[in-house]
Amino acid sequence: MAIIYNKEKRIFSLHTEHTTYQMMADTHDYLLHLYYGKRLDSEMDYILTYYDRGFSGNPYDLGNDRTYSLDALPQEFPVLGTGDYRTTAGKIREANGCMALDLRYTGYQIQDGKYDLPGLPAAHSEAAQTLCIYLKDERVGVEVTLLYGVLPDCDVITRSVKVTNVGKNEIYLEKLSSACLDLLYGDYDVLTFYGRHAMERNMQRTQVTHGRQVIGSNRGTSGHQYNPYMILAEHGTTETAGACYGVSLVYSGSFEGSVELDQFDQIRLVMGLQEDFFSYQLKPEQTFYAPEAVLSYSAYGMEQLSNQMHHLVREHICRGKYKDQIRPVLVNSWEACYFDFNGEAIVNLAEQAAALGVELLVMDDGWFGTRDDDNSSLGDWIVNEDKLGCSLTELTKRVHDKGVQFGIWIEPEMVSENSDLYRKHPEWAIQVPGKHPVHGRNQLVLDFANPEVVDHIYEQIAAVLRQGDINYVKWDMNRSLCDIYSDSMVWQGNVMYDYILGVYDLLERLTQAFPDMLWEGCSGGGGRFDMGMLYYTPQIWCSDNTDAVDRIRIQYGTSFAYPLSTMGAHVSAVPNHQTGRVTDMKTRGVVAMTGAFGYELDLGKLSEEDKTAVREQIKTYHEAAPVILKGDYYRLSNPFEAEYGAWMSVDEEKKHAVVGAVLLNTHGNHPVFYIRLRGLAPERSYRDKKTGTVYSGAALMELGMPFTIVSGNYPSYQILLDAVE
DSSP states (O other): OEEEEETTTTTEEEEEEEEEEEEOOTSSEEEEEEEEEEEESSSEEEEEOOOOTTOOOOOOTTTTTOOTTTTSSSSOOOOOOOOSSSSEEEEEETTOOOOOOEEEEEEEEEEEHHHHHOOOOOOTTOOOOOEEEEEEEEEEEEEEEEEEEEEGGGTTTEEEEEEEOOOOSSSEEEEEEEEEEEEOOEEEEEEEEEEETTTEEEEEEEEEEEEEEEEEEESSSSSSSOEEEEEEETOOOOSSSSSSSEEEEEEEEEEEEEEEEOOSSEEEEEEOOTTTTTEEEEOOOOOOOOOOOOEESSOOOOOHHHHHHHHHHIIIOOOOOOTTTTTOEESHHHHHHHHHHHHHHHHHHHHHHHHHTTOOEEEOSBTTTTSSSSOTTOOOOOOOHHHTTTHHHHHHHHHTTTOOOEEEEEOOEEEOOOSHHHHGGGBBOOOOTTTOOOOOEEEEEOHHHHHHHHHHHHHHHHHHSSOOOOEEEEOOSSSSSSSSOOTOSSOOHHHHHHHHHHHHHHHHHHHHTTTTTTEEBTTTBBBBOSSSHHOOOOEOOSSOOOOOOHHHHHHHHHHHTSOOOGEEEEEESSSTTTOOOOOOOOHHHHHHHHSSSEEOOGGGGGHHHHHHHHHHHHHHHHHHHHHHHHHHEEEEEEEETEEEEEEEEOOSSSEEEEEEEOOOOOOOTTTEEEEEEOOSSSSSSSEEEETTTTTEEEHHHOOEEEOOOSSSSSEEEEEEEEOOO
């Protein structure tokens, strides 16, 4: 059993293959956290201590006992109103403005299988178990169910919260976090992943100090600026040693994550919905579900933690036909021609792609409405046959006749003021009446909190996708939300959350209606790179920045939570369109193969030398892709600190490995650099597929491999190793 209940002590133990999560409903009916860490088969209630703490309140029903205070005890779901003055996970405002809860334990239920969250993405597993913990505040009239999912195979515990108004008056959720992790002591660092458009998920590691360290987004999306993933690591934890916890929110909207070191040197990590623009009204008998949070623990460093998260995403978050398939090598038309194309240009690009071995052509922005720049036509999902010179059905057939699959770009959440849709339904845009709206990319956001809007966009997009043999869709989203107001609602505190439910509703309907489609998420590149989107789209465009050197760092940070199979990564033209940097074709290919591989350039402008390189890259990718996209991943250097970026993937049976490296700084008479490999079987020998050289697995991991210096900027290295049978 993954979940064990001690009836006498009311202790719940949640066991995965290597970890244990434990809590207790104490004699006062408060739910206290006991332990999360390496698997233990004992009960840890002895860890709790009780002292008279000055200025730390005591529950009324304990009488004169001043030693019991929720301001000092570790809890599963701390709320405002109990005398706990630390960061809370829940705040509820009553109709009269009062904000004070006293949730007490009322019971539990253990179920086989994994719970579902209506309208929300969540991990799925037939081998999981679910624990429901029931809490209630009789005075307010609110019932709270804490949901725990136990996924033993990837050492993951999932958490969510269900809130039901069982009172006579409306209540308002002012804060709701999906997970809280209380640690009684320890010297920890927090790792967060910050960035900006075109430079996402830079890893930052800081010591946990007194006060709160907070990340989040109030943009309506998870955002370029902070990823909804945090790691709490013991100070000194490395890739291969030390204890660490990972917490990720399976949600694509506004979020907040915080770490607090309190007055007694205890640590509290909280992850959930952002408080800004969130004041969710619950009328009597209504229920609200918080998005899911996933937690994982590693006793052996961040490398193992990442691979546990990778396994979770590949096997229990992603769904559909392409969940575990190698994706076709694609070329996207965007950097080849931007808005300046017609049907002939697309067919010519397909012909060039087929000659090089590229398998999928994507027609990017500009095929609909009257859109020749980014100032019009969003919302008018009608094929511009005048621009294409033919119907979409004919165009897809012509592309397929060249031996290439066909894909298309959409941005369904947006509307241009210069569009037929906006002229007919201005009330369908999110904007405050009487206020000039804030523009982003000269466009507005559609009110997906309104089901009528979602229905309309579904019918338009579905009609387009039925017009030809379309194999791939890139779903983009190119601005942050502002001026939060829905014409379809009386209470505006619900809009931000309900907007995301609308996005998920449209995604679910489209992915179910077109199950053979490969869907790729995008939000100005990596502005919505989260597990919520990966539930619907098995890959996400990692960044609009395709520069190989910057991508090494972007993909490095992304890899702490997300597997390589989820990262859209392309070879683009040089000088690079975002940075102006020049790197050779080999280096661009080595970096882009660390993900779902493709090209973003005009194939017709390539030299014969580069065309030969493309053919070789595609051949290599087909050989290496099963290892790269399905194997365990190892970060061999930190490219923010080292003079080189290096990484490798190893298949489950440790028979095959792919090593990549790029020298980031070149100097005169540069020393040779050596990289210790990881993940190989020490007792095996491995042969370099290119040179035929045979190496000892133990030696490669203990002594390392020399990488000789090659002249030029950013030389790269790629080695495919096969075990010698």
